[in-house]
Amino acid sequence: MKKISLRDIALRAGVSPTTVSFVLNGKARENRVSREVIRRVEVLVKELGYEPNPMARGLRTGRTMTIGLMVEDISNHFFATLAKVIEDEADKFGYDVIYCSTENKEARAKKLLEMLKHRRVDGYILTPTAHLKDEIRKLVQEEKPLVLMDRYFPTLPTNYVVIDNFQGSSMAATHLLGHGYQKLAIVTTVSRQTQMQQRLRGFMHALHSDSTIATPCAELCISFEKAGENAAEQISRFLKKNKPDAVFFATNYLGIYGIEAIKYLGWKIPSQIGMVSFDDHVIFRLYQPAITCVAQPVRKIGEYVIKVLMENINGGMHSDPVQHILSPQLIIRESCGERSHVSE
Amino acid sequence: MKKISLRDIALRAGVSPTTVSFVLNGKARENRVSREVIRRVEVLVKELGYEPNPMARGLRTGRTMTIGLMVEDISNHFFATLAKVIEDEADKFGYDVIYCSTENKEARAKKLLEMLKHRRVDGYILTPTAHLKDEIRKLVQEEKPLVLMDRYFPTLPTNYVVIDNFQGSSMAATHLLGHGYQKLAIVTTVSRQTQMQQRLRGFMHALHSDSTIATPCAELCISFEKAGENAAEQISRFLKKNKPDAVFFATNYLGIYGIEAIKYLGWKIPSQIGMVSFDDHVIFRLYQPAITCVAQPVRKIGEYVIKVLMENINGGMHSDPVQHILSPQLIIRESCGERSHVSE
DNA sequence: GTGAAAGCGCTAACAT
DNA sequence: ATGTTAGCGCTTTCAC
Numbered sequence: 001m002k003k004i005s006l007r008d009i010a011l012r013a014g015v016s017p018t019t020v021s022f023v024l025n026g027k028a029r030e031n032r033v034s035r036e037v038i039r040r041v042e043v044l045v046k047e048l049g050y051e052p053n054p055m056a057r058g059l060r061t062g063r064t065m066t067i068g069l070m071v072e073d074i075s076n077h078f079f080a081t082l083a084k085v086i087e088d089e090a091d092k093f094g095y096d097v098i099y100c101s102t103e104n105k106e107a108r109a110k111k112l113l114e115m116l117k118h119r120r121v122d123g124y125i126l127t128p129t130a131h132l133k134d135e136i137r138k139l140v141q142e143e144k145p146l147v148l149m150d151r152y153f154p155t156l157p158t159n160y161v162v163i164d165n166f167q168g169s170s171m172a173a174t175h176l177l178g179h180g181y182q183k184l185a186i187v188t189t190v191s192r193q194t195q196m197q198q199r200l201r202g203f204m205h206a207l208h209s210d211s212t213i214a215t216p217c218a219e220l221c222i223s224f225e226k227a228g229e230n231a232a233e234q235i236s237r238f239l240k241k242n243k244p245d246a247v248f249f250a251t252n253y254l255g256i257y258g259i260e261a262i263k264y265l266g267w268k269i270p271s272q273i274g275m276v277s278f279d280d281h282v283i284f285r286l287y288q289p290a291i292t293c294v295a296q297p298v299r300k301i302g303e304y305v306i307k308v309l310m311e312n313i314n315g316g317m318h319s320d321p322v323q324h325i326l327s328p329q330l331i332i333r334e335s336c337g338e339r340s341h342v343s344e
Numbered sequence: 345m346k347k348i349s350l351r352d353i354a355l356r357a358g359v360s361p362t363t364v365s366f367v368l369n370g371k372a373r374e375n376r377v378s379r380e381v382i383r384r385v386e387v388l389v390k391e392l393g394y395e396p397n398p399m400a401r402g403l404r405t406g407r408t409m410t411i412g413l414m415v416e417d418i419s420n421h422f423f424a425t426l427a428k429v430i431e432d433e434a435d436k437f438g439y440d441v442i443y444c445s446t447e448n449k450e451a452r453a454k455k456l457l458e459m460l461k462h463r464r465v466d467g468y469i470l471t472p473t474a475h476l477k478d479e480i481r482k483l484v485q486e487e488k489p490l491v492l493m494d495r496y497f498p499t500l501p502t503n504y505v506v507i508d509n510f511q512g513s514s515m516a517a518t519h520l521l522g523h524g525y526q527k528l529a530i531v532t533t534v535s536r537q538t539q540m541q542q543r544l545r546g547f548m549h550a551l552h553s554d555s556t557i558a559t560p561c562a563e564l565c566i567s568f569e570k571a572g573e574n575a576a577e578q579i580s581r582f583l584k585k586n587k588p589d590a591v592f593f594a595t596n597y598l599g600i601y602g603i604e605a606i607k608y609l610g611w612k613i614p615s616q617i618g619m620v621s622f623d624d625h626v627i628f629r630l631y632q633p634a635i636t637c638v639a640q641p642v643r644k645i646g647e648y649v650i651k652v653l654m655e656n657i658n659g660g661m662h663s664d665p666v667q668h669i670l671s672p673q674l675i676i677r678e679s680c681g682e683r684s685h686v687s688e
Numbered sequence: 689g690t691g692a693a694a695g696c697g698c699t700a701a702c703a704t
Numbered sequence: 705a706t707g708t709t710a711g712c713g714c715t716t717t718c719a720c
Contacts, residue, residue: 005697016707021699032705051462055402056697059712064399074431075424084419084445096463099443101428118395119440259630283627286603349713360691365715376689400713403696 004048012048013040024052058120066096067123067309068116070109072150074101078252078279078296079127082149085302086125093310095122106131123309125149130193145312147305151195152323159312161304161324165195168294168328169202169248172276175292176246177210179336181274185218185244187235187254199250199278218242222254236261239273246274246336252281252293259287275335289334297326348392356392357384368396402464410440411467411653412460414453416494418445422596422623422640423471426493429646430469437654439466450475467653469493474537489656491649495539496667503656505648505668509539512638512672513546513592516620519636520590521554523680525618529562529588531579531598543594543622562586566598580605583617590618590680596625596637603631619679633678641670 006024010017015037022028023041044050058064067090071079079101087097098119102109109129116124123145128136133153139146140158148160176184186203188196200219207217220238222231235257239247249255255277267273269289277284277293284291304324311322350368354361359381366372367385388394402408411434415423423445431441442463446453453473460468467489472480477497483490484502492504520528530547532540544563551561564582566575579602583591593599599621611617613633621628621637628635652666 003697006699007697017698018700018708019706022706025699034705037706053403053697054463055399055408056712057699058399059397059403059696059714060698060700062712073428074418075421075428077419077421080419080424084417087418087444096442096459098440100431115440119398256626256630263630263632282600283630286600286607286627286631288607288632350715351713361714362691362693362716363689366690369715378689381689397713400696401715403698403713404715406696 003053004050006050006052009041009044009048009050013037013044015041062120063122064120065094066098066119066121067125068119068121069097069099069125070102070112070116071099071127072102072104074099076253077281078298081298082302085299086306089302089306093306102127102129104129110135123147123313125305125309127151128153128193130191145309147309147312149301149305151193154194157321159308159322161301161308161326162195163296163301163326163328165198165328166202166205168278168330169199169250170206171328171330172248172278172294173203173206174210175330175332176248176274176276176336177206179246179270179274181246181336183218183243183245185220185239185242185247186250187220187222187238187247187258188250189254190221190223196250203248218244222257231257232260232264236264239265239267244273246276249275249277252277252279252284255279255291255293256281256283259283259291269335270337274337280331284333291335292333293331294328295331296328300326347397348394350394350396353385353388353392353394357381357388359385406464407466408464409438410442410463410465411469412463412465413441413443413469414446414456414460414471415443416446416448416471418443420597421625422642425642426646429643430650433646433650437650446471446473448473454479467491467657469649469653471495472497472537474535489653491653491656493645493649495537498538501665503652503666505645505652505670506539507640507645507670507672509542509672510546510549512622512674513543513594514550515672515674516592516622516636516638517547517550518554519674519676520592520618520620520680521550523590523614523618525590525680527562527587527589529564529583529586529591530594531564531566531582531591531602532594533598534565534567540594547592562588566601575601576604576608580608583609583611588617590620593619593621596621596623596628599623599635599637600625600627603627603635613679614681618681624675628677635679636677637675638672639675640672644670 006017006020010020019033019037020041022031022033023038028038054065069083069086071083074080074083083099090097098121100112102112106129109132113135124139125147127150128148133156136158137156146158148158150162152158152160152162184207186200188200204217220235222234239261247258249258258275262269262273269275275291277291280293280295284293308322350361350364354364363377363381364385366375366377367382372382398409413427413430415427418424418427427443434441442465444456446456450473453476457479468483469491471494472492477500480502481500490502492502494506496502496504496506528551532544548561564579566578583605591602593602602619606613606617613619619635621635624637624639628637648668
């Protein structure tokens, strides 16, 4: 059972390959192909189960109908969910997605970007690592359709879709303060990237704008390389030393390590320590007590990303960068002293 | 900055495209290209940063250097981790991976399989849905390199890599019995597929081979369609009605719903109810008490899958199917009455 | 030792 | 209204 080609269809239909191509690409009418011929070709296509060869088509058109998606870590719940949304949205436009995970390693990110270029993807969706700016600048200069996600480079005008991280952490801090916690701590990563910086600033800002609070805020920065093994340990030492009455974790995996640390210390949430984490996660919903968090609108992010990318791919290349900043949502549960009420 | 082609290299090197192609594909020596020419070409390639166009190459050779990976749900921790391992392993052989999630929906699975075929992937790694047998049989008949994962069709001779699900659930049951639980229950899905059937059988077998136990085992089958919304509710009703003293969940997401259900009922683990779940998950590690589980050797699975697939792609097509059955591992934590000791 | 030429399957400019 | 033709960039057979 050999693969049939456009040529075979043409032969059987008694027309030229060109005509078949027109029919296939919906350009039949504008090229004044007769109704009769259109029908004949369409029937044949169905009958023989003809499928155009994407490589031949790609070679000719320069388009692969593929987009490259580079996330930090596909096995992280936030990115995995996002990836699925993006896959679905892309499919609506006939695009396939090639995923990859940087693991926040510069070398790996560069290598993967090369891989995507090499694959001639039609567009890029990236959560860049800290030092990927030059590579991305290059892509922009080459006018490649591209959308940044989750983080961006303030000095590099590109499309991006992010959430308001400042607002998110502010909400967290305000919430904590509103529940009478006074001695707050924050756990972040050492990352200098926008999303983390803004989470830090938003938190601090909310703290300082409350004039009744004079307590300095303890801060722990976990380095990503070390995170894997002893992150929970680092956190528990930090908590033990600083004795905050509430703590904010700047990402879901930090929050998870945080739970582990607090569990290890044997402290009770929320009576001995209050807690809020960025990002939602099953464990936050099910843990006892359930953990209050700042959730990102994952579906919306994915939808906007594809929307922007598709506009770019389809010629809207020369307008200004499109930048969406979505609002996170505080999901109040039990880790700060109230009964659970998910405001979804 | 235009893309340079093999032709450009040839022009600059003052040789023919043929020669360049030979050098690029390591066929230079066997075609007696002179050392001198080889060097000249290689230098040019480096200098100009030449990258062969995979579409042109693919069109010519019929290979895409891409493999299709179809899992049940990429946002499920087990599959996400597996996907990352597979991505890494495939990369070692120069292959890219296109992922997709069936969500256990037949129509979706078929559509995705079509998509992969259409993309001309060089090999398939699949976790089939229940009724995908005919489609897979077709792939086998067409001699497409293919490996099944997680589940398989007993009557269809294909390559596969799975774990010993029977053994896994037996271990769980034995463990529960060994801790004095007498009235066991099991929660599975309605799936008729091998992995679930064997988990059920393994559990029952261990139960019946202990002659001191006469208690019939309560069994709840959750239908996947309904699982999303009210699975936890179904489970809590089931537990309330049957009052088992221990319960086994046949997948990680069932285990997670189980935690939710038990939490809802306000029962204490392990004193009021013992619990074991299939598959590991952060939440099982961090929940209080930590949940004992039957973990799958994810990295090994991924490694074997790629190994088998690559052997197939590289011509080993005509030998018998290769079938690996790996051993799961019981990770004993606190949900059956002992102190946590992860035996990793 | 090296090159010419054909062709993978498709599209699009240019006929007619 | 439809066909001819010339590639897209690469590999490979065969000729020199």
